[in-house]
Amino acid sequence: MKRVPPVLVYTVLRLLAFLIPLGVLLALRIEPWIAAVLAALIGMALSFVLLRSPREEVAKGIYARRHGDHMPDTTDEDAEDSATP
Numbered sequence: 001m002k003r004v005p006p007v008l009v010y011t012v013l014r015l016l017a018f019l020i021p022l023g024v025l026l027a028l029r030i031e032p033w034i035a036a037v038l039a040a041l042i043g044m045a046l047s048f049v050l051l052r053s054p055r056e057e058v059a060k061g062i063y064a065r066r067h068g069d070h071m072p073d074t075t076d077e078d079a080e081d082s083a084t085p
Contacts, residue, residue: 008055013051018043 026032040049047055 006054006061010054010058013054014047017046
């Protein structure tokens with residue numbers, strides 16, 4: 001089974017941290033623009049407190065790619081060899 005990329009997990013969790021409070025605030029009939037601002041603030045706070053581990057995994061992955069610690073899945077030679085003429 002293939003592992004889900006940490007950046008995808010973090011992105012989905014961040015979206016949920018925004019969309020769930022937004023839905024609750026809209027269900028309480030708060031003005032949509034106020035609900036969106038409050039949901040963004042709540043989502044930022046929740047993600048800062050609750051999503052530390054996924055955020056650190058994403059940061060480590062970005063650091064590794066930026067500093068050359070990550071080996072590419074395929075090399076240029078592999079890609080050229082598998083290309084059809």
